[in-house]
């Protein structure tokens with residue numbers, strides 16, 4: 569499914585190898601404990617835990633992302649690009665009266681998200697298992713796409729493919745909301761304090777490359793390749809710029 573799977577299954581060793589069936593190699597190798605292992609999923613999907621991981625900023629960030637998705641929402645379908653721990657999906661469904669599309673490469677994540685919903689809301693959540701690098705949706709079918717803390721977890725090639733795919737499925741006039749780490753936080757205490765920087769970089773092996781990325785330039789590049797024009801319409805920062813919520817829109821032709 570991913571573009572870079574472990575080539576030799578027999579020679580693979582380590583706990584992560586148990587998790588690599590049909591999941592991208594990087595996800596099994598670096599994040600099995602957080603997203604694929606049932607005890608990990610159970611542990612992390614608690615509000616205090618997810619809030620602690622985001623240094624107390626979960627509520628601020630999720631409220632802002634929700635607001636940015638829903639305020640004068642462009643008419644049409646909404647896609648949440650991969651599951652997220654916490655209350656993001658239930659909150660989105662509460663705010664809308666139509667269906668929410670949700671995809672993720674891990675069955676265990678889709679199942680955990682569905683468990684958080686009432687029976688009525690379950691019917692409005694259209695879940696599909698797929699890789700963000702190769703979406704099985706048509707071109708221009710969504711009016712809103714939300715990504716909540718996915719991009720920094722992807723290696724650069726997967727990040728590029730996923731961004732390109734998100735732009736492909738978003739219709740002209742549509743809105744793209746990205747909640748993520750801010751740009752490289754060289755002045756932030758967490759970055760300047762070597763132990764916290766070390767822990768962050770150990771737990772998030774692709775964060776460094778995300779910090780170096782010019783997100784707007786990358787979005788423009790992939791939009792342009794598809795004959796689309798993307799503009800940033802808003803950017804919210806919190807925790808001294810450590811995190812951000814960005815809104816982009818595709819120009820109408």
Ligand SMILES: C[S@@+](CC[C@H](N)C(=O)[O-])C[C@H]1O[C@@H](n2cnc3c(N)ncnc32)[C@H](O)[C@@H]1O
Nearest residue numbers: 603650651652653672673674677699700717718
């Ligand atoms: C959205 S991100 C992280 C969210 C954040 N840490 C949180 O929970 O608030 C994690 C999700 O992305 C999924 N994921 C990672 N790589 C993926 C890919 N290439 N395609 C689809 N889902 C992917 C994982 O299975 C996991 O459910």
